[in-house]
Amino acid sequence: MTAAVFIGCSFIAFGPALALCVCTIAAEPLRLLFLIAGGFFWLVSLLLSSLVWFIAVQIGGSNNASVKKNLLIFGVMVSVLLQEVFRFAYYKLLKKANKGLMTISQEETLPISVRQLSYVSGLGFGIMSGVFSLVNILTDSWGPGTVGIYGDSPQYFLSSAFMTLAIVLLHIFWGIVFFDACEKKKWWALALVILSHLLVSGVTFQNPQYEGSLVPSYIIMMLMATWAFFTAGGSLRNLKLCLMCRDKDFLLANQRPR
């Protein structure tokens, strides 16, 4: 659908991720490292889950459409579980790495807190997941044609872009909640994260009825956003303070000699 749609969809899907990168990650080399490593971990999980799906399809073998769809659902579930497993693995790795970094840098405090790590790893996962979801679709959006000659919905590009936006942000929130749950050994929170991930992936099978998939995904995203906000240490009081520009008074009140 030409360059306008290409640029528009890229900005819709990757705009917030780009903004987050530019403002929070770009200036800190350590955060950058962990972002890229997080992306790599997500890639490995995708590789393993695609291997599982490929083997299942070869074993399953038939050309029956419903069998193929069932295999796809199975593949998606396995992929979600593998992504969460790799998130856990990344968490473990980061803990070890942090300890190592501490001994090298000879400082007393951790160079990067677990909260920041959770945010950065979530962002890494999200960007890589978004790229792999959308890049194929974006390349075809550059050409002169739009989806629809076989009867598909012409809103294909837009809804894919919005879905990718939701996924990117969801990965950030899942990362924050997940790492916090691992720190504080709150296994029910872990289970909820995995469940919501499965739910969002499952709801995409409603496509091409995009209302059926986009609306639940955005609702879940809002819920996860509030949960992650509170997990990261936010509260309604802080929010009110910021919005009413009384943060300076707050800081002055809490000023302590360093």
Added chain:
Amino acid sequence: GRHLKGEPSGCGLLFILNFVSFSSGFCWANSVERKIYIPLNKTAPCVRLLNATHQIGCQSSMSGDTGVIHVVEKEQDLKWVLTDGPHPPYMVLLEGELFTRELMLQLKGSSRISGLAVAISKPSPAQGFSPGLKCPNDGFGVYSNNYGPQYAHCNWTVWNPLGNGLAYEDFNFPIFLLEDANETQVIKQCYQDHNLPQNGSVPEYPLCAMQLFAHMHAVTNTVTCMRRSSLQTAFSLNPEEVCDALSDYNVWSTLKPINTSSKIDPMDEVIIVATRIDSHSFFWNVAPGAESAVASFVTHLAAAEALHKVPDVQKLPRNIMFTFFQGETFDYIGSSRMVYDMQMDKFPIRLDNIHSFLELSQVALRNSSVLWVHTDPVSRRNESIQPQVMKLSLLHRGQSESLCLQSQPLPPSSFQRFLRAKQIPGVVLADHRTSFQNRYYQSMYDTAENILMKYPEGLSPEETLDYVTDTAKSLAEVATVVARALYQLAGGTGNTSAIQADPRMVSRMLYGFLIKTNNSWFQSIIKQDLKGLLGDELPQHYIAVTTLVNTTQLVQYVLANLTGTVVNFTKEECLNPEKTPNPEKEMYVYTWVQGSRDPNSTSRVPFCVQSTVHLTKAASPAFELKQWGSTEYSTWTESRWKDIRARIFLVASKELEIITLVVGIAILILSLLATYFINAKAHVLFSSPGDGGAVAY
């Protein structure tokens, strides 16, 4: 704590990853691409051809031309395209019946057309259709202001009155031929679903559109494009040539074998029999040429076979040379080159050796079995030529009428090029008295139906190969007449009633050259390693720029099979005849053919054929002499191109695209602002009551 200023290169890396994935996505059709585009596979483009002064054909933009499809089934539909339609430019889908000069000139002048797709008309248009010129090969024959000026430029007889000259016009938009009726139906269905105005209102987006890619590299004329190509080859490490000369090979064979490495005795006389083997149409590589070429050379092949069967043929006083000229459609490429080679002493036979010339022009559509004999009135005024010509014509008395009118000029024929060099007695045999009987001369409709080849229903391919049609019988009669006349011309004194052409062989050749080349007979007479030569689609006879097109090779093998003899050589001896010394070997050509399949087994029994069939280059002397602007020799070249394809898809409105762009930019700006705000207030937002101010961010 310490803060290191890092370079913001990580986010750049992510976008590089994006581009790597993009480039891999371009390489093959993924499932999203299959949702969007329907490729049109059975199409033929119109390409650009150039000569010394002009460019003809069609051109598209570098990245294809896109337009909203509009189906034009009657003249009134054109008004929507030219003036009324609200979504220009349009891509017109034209019914074959409407593909006329008037309509095309209307489209040519409009800027609201981005391309044209012509649906081939089945059955052929009843009023005839010929995109060739009214006066084919004008200016390159023998008649000019110095020689028979009253006959030049078709002043006396217009040979192709139905010719509208479309193939020689220059269009600046692409034109494609839709050969498959199923694909045409798919396009029409898409048009009906999306592009039809509902109750007088304007059709809404998304609309069905078509994109045609046919970008041609050459411009202006042959002089320009050959100059650019030669600069490229001379100075560039990776030369990008822009055009190629049309060239191929002529096939010739002699009745009595001659030594091709030296010239024949100046006292020896040769009678040349000639036909053309190529044709053309508006579209590239669509040239069925049934009446204009195939019927003539099949008759010629049958006459050659009949002559070779005569027992005392090796003792005839004069030799006969059977010549098949390639490229005659494009200002006599093959015959002009042969005459040039004869003049430059590069050919074993010289112009002085030629006793007489007999050419078979279009012979398949004879009216009440009448064959007309055309002669050149100017050269017949010469005292030495006239009696020979009379003799030639009289030989046909009894089987056909003779045209002894003093004033009718020669139709377009290879004989004219020989006359340009030397006045030789000769005749041209044709089925037309004045203008052509062929109403589809050099068009895509000049097919087997045009020469009335009819097969009964329900025959298998093998049965169809052997079935003798009426057309085959008629052409066999012509071949018999020609063979008998040649026998007598060559000085034969025996009874000619035994000389008969075989209608079954004629029918097999017509089947092979007009319907399906991949048949059992052709398979048995070709070399073993040439599997790609025989195809299942309809055979086309365009000269092209690659050397040795299928037609030339097949004519070579058929001629070798019909006029040669089987010799008992092994494969080694056959492939390397120079290894076994034998003075006879110099005069013959040996071919190792794969033979027919045993009925019980799957293997073939190959054998060696000894024949006198040779190939000689058919490239215009203008390219040898580097006279690219020559008016003496043919200068036709074909442009080069990279990508030729067609596809249909839906296009969305411009408004939707702009909205998407604006939403994207808005989201980007919004997220930048939000992130900046949150980042600036992060120490406040994310501090829990116990932390106080000592938060390490």
